[in-house]
Amino acid sequence: MSLPAIRIASVTKRYGSVQALAGVDLEVDRGEFFGLLGPNGAGKTTLISSLSGLVRADSGTLEVMGHDVVSDYRNARRKLGVVPQELVFDPFFTVRELLRIQSGYFGIRHNDDWIDEILASLDLTAKASANMRMLSGGMKRRVLVAQALVHRPPVIVLDEPTAGVDVELRQGLWQFIRKLNRDGHTIVLTTHYLEEAEALCGRIAMLKAGRVVALDTTDNLLQRFATHSLRVRLDRPEIAGRLGATLAEGGWAEFALDTYDEVEPTLARLREAGGRIVEMQLGEADLERVFVEVMHHA
Amino acid sequence: MPESRLAGFRTLLYKEVLRFWKVGFQTVLAPVINAMLFLLIFSHVLDRHVTGYGEVAYTAFLVPGLVMMSLLQNAFANSSSSLIQSKITGNIIFVLLPPLSYREFYAAYVIASMLRGLFVGAGVLLVSIPFVDLSLAAPGWALAFALMGSAILASLGVIAGIWADKFDQLAGFQNFLIMPLTMLSGVFYSLHSLPQLWQDVSHANPFFFMIDGFRYGFFGQSDVSPWLSLGVVSVCLMLLAALTLAMLARGYKLRA
Numbered sequence: 001m002s003l004p005a006i007r008i009a010s011v012t013k014r015y016g017s018v019q020a021l022a023g024v025d026l027e028v029d030r031g032e033f034f035g036l037l038g039p040n041g042a043g044k045t046t047l048i049s050s051l052s053g054l055v056r057a058d059s060g061t062l063e064v065m066g067h068d069v070v071s072d073y074r075n076a077r078r079k080l081g082v083v084p085q086e087l088v089f090d091p092f093f094t095v096r097e098l099l100r101i102q103s104g105y106f107g108i109r110h111n112d113d114w115i116d117e118i119l120a121s122l123d124l125t126a127k128a129s130a131n132m133r134m135l136s137g138g139m140k141r142r143v144l145v146a147q148a149l150v151h152r153p154p155v156i157v158l159d160e161p162t163a164g165v166d167v168e169l170r171q172g173l174w175q176f177i178r179k180l181n182r183d184g185h186t187i188v189l190t191t192h193y194l195e196e197a198e199a200l201c202g203r204i205a206m207l208k209a210g211r212v213v214a215l216d217t218t219d220n221l222l223q224r225f226a227t228h229s230l231r232v233r234l235d236r237p238e239i240a241g242r243l244g245a246t247l248a249e250g251g252w253a254e255f256a257l258d259t260y261d262e263v264e265p266t267l268a269r270l271r272e273a274g275g276r277i278v279e280m281q282l283g284e285a286d287l288e289r290v291f292v293e294v295m296h297h298a
Numbered sequence: 299m300p301e302s303r304l305a306g307f308r309t310l311l312y313k314e315v316l317r318f319w320k321v322g323f324q325t326v327l328a329p330v331i332n333a334m335l336f337l338l339i340f341s342h343v344l345d346r347h348v349t350g351y352g353e354v355a356y357t358a359f360l361v362p363g364l365v366m367m368s369l370l371q372n373a374f375a376n377s378s379s380s381l382i383q384s385k386i387t388g389n390i391i392f393v394l395l396p397p398l399s400y401r402e403f404y405a406a407y408v409i410a411s412m413l414r415g416l417f418v419g420a421g422v423l424l425v426s427i428p429f430v431d432l433s434l435a436a437p438g439w440a441l442a443f444a445l446m447g448s449a450i451l452a453s454l455g456v457i458a459g460i461w462a463d464k465f466d467q468l469a470g471f472q473n474f475l476i477m478p479l480t481m482l483s484g485v486f487y488s489l490h491s492l493p494q495l496w497q498d499v500s501h502a503n504p505f506f507f508m509i510d511g512f513r514y515g516f517f518g519q520s521d522v523s524p525w526l527s528l529g530v531v532s533v534c535l536m537l538l539a540a541l542t543l544a545m546l547a548r549g550y551k552l553r554a
Binding site for chain 1 (some may be wrong): 305307308309310312316317320384387388389391392393394395396397398399443451538553554
């Protein structure tokens with residue numbers, strides 16, 4: 001059996017009185033599209049930084065494609081591409097210069113064919129000779145992605161890559177990342193856009209206060225935690241309350257359902273109780289509900 | 299996609315040289331002009347009144363001091379400003395994410411800064427030639443002190459650039475440590491022109507030995523033996539290199 005793309009075992013990290021990581025265990029298989037979710041301060045960026053060598057964990061081990069990030073850091077870093085959360089750039093250089101320099105840091109010379117391919121894929125070819133200062137925020141974000149890919153890493157970590165990015169660019173970016181995943185790259189994504197994680201990630205870990213509080217396939221998480229829902233607005237809202245619904249604003253009441261098979265019996269109970277339905281909506285299970293549920297109970 | 303073991307180091311060195319070269323007006327030309335202004339003003343005012351080592355014309359005495367002062371200050375400015383800018387803008391991660399060792403990191407920043415210092419020093423020397431009759435009595439000594447002095451200040455720049463969290467702190471390091479030590483190191487005067495107390499105090503200033511040793515390379519004479527200067531400067535270089543490497547190995551303020 002091949003080694004996992006990422007192995008994180010018993011990793012802890014403390015900043016003063018704050019326990020940023022409190023014993024994280026995690027494995028990401030090769031070729032996975034993996035989501036790392038959690039509220040602000042949950043430890044996502046600290047975990048990614050520990051993996052990439054930007055932060056030194058207090059204890060535990062982290063490996064990328066079987067290479068320890070401390071004792072075998074050269075190989076571990078060659079296997080990893082990181083797209084940072086902050087929109088950082090070096091104002092002294094053009095896009096092509098930056099990508100050549102970044103290639104050189106990884107020991108790669110004469111990398112222009114691959115650089116041209118990345119630039120074309122990210123729609124940056126026309127900006128290859130532009131200074132970084134001249135680019136828009138979205139273009140700078142794409143250059144960050146390009147920088148993470150110059151050494152063709154098998155594992156790519158994207159730390160909130162679509163924060164503050166417009167819809168068109170976001171779509172283009174995901175199309176490109178999906179293609180990389182199809183080509184065999186392992187992708188780890190952190191994002192606050194839960195609908196993105198739901199659509200893209202095959203498996204998800206949720207972090208809270210430096211601990212993994214949920215880890216499963218996206219489908220299992222949706223089934224395990226989230227229920228479908230039936231939202232109704234009745235002429236007499238108190239009836240729904242008596243039947244176990246959660247009352248919401250505007251006279252709405254929400255029934256949690258395990259499957260849609262429960263819709264008809266629920267409506268029947270409402271009719272029997274004398275309630276007349278003014279409006280009705282069906283809600284599907286979504287990751288946002290799962291997230292809220294997990295964070296509430298963790 | 300050919301890979302080379304030292305390509306990472308070479309690229310960082312290239313990037314650091316390119317960084318200051320792209321703004322050469324500010325990083326090379328401006329310090330040369332500053333040094334020229336010092337030379338014009340001090341030589342005009344003092345040349346007829348002061349000599350160095352008894353018979354050396356003041357302007358001739360001054361030039362090696364100005365060359366070394368410019369060289370030292372610019373070697374420090376290069377590594378310190380590059381690092382603090384990268385830290386504050388956040389682009390330091392592009393250097394921290396790749397598989398570069400801390401030794402490669404150190405060597406690239408220090409050598410690039412030495413090159414800037416040497417460029418500026420050579421520039422000051424070149425533009426001084428029309429104003430002064432200068433010969434190199436012992437060029438090997440001059441070169442040794444130029445190399446070691448620039449390496450020391452480049453290392454100090456790495457330390458300051460890593461330690462400082464704000465430009466303000468870096469300016470403090472530069473204005474309250476580097477500048478006084480440089481100015482009070484005998485750039486503008488011979489140590490023997492000072493009262494005994496200040497001569498003794500100057501012996502605690504390692505910059506004095508860098509400049510005095512460098513001057514020996516021009517005149518074949520100096521305030522103290524060049525061997526003593528060489529010893530002091532070598533020890534300083536080893537201590538600072540060890541300290542800088544230890545900071546980098548620990549990841550001090552770079553790898554939290």
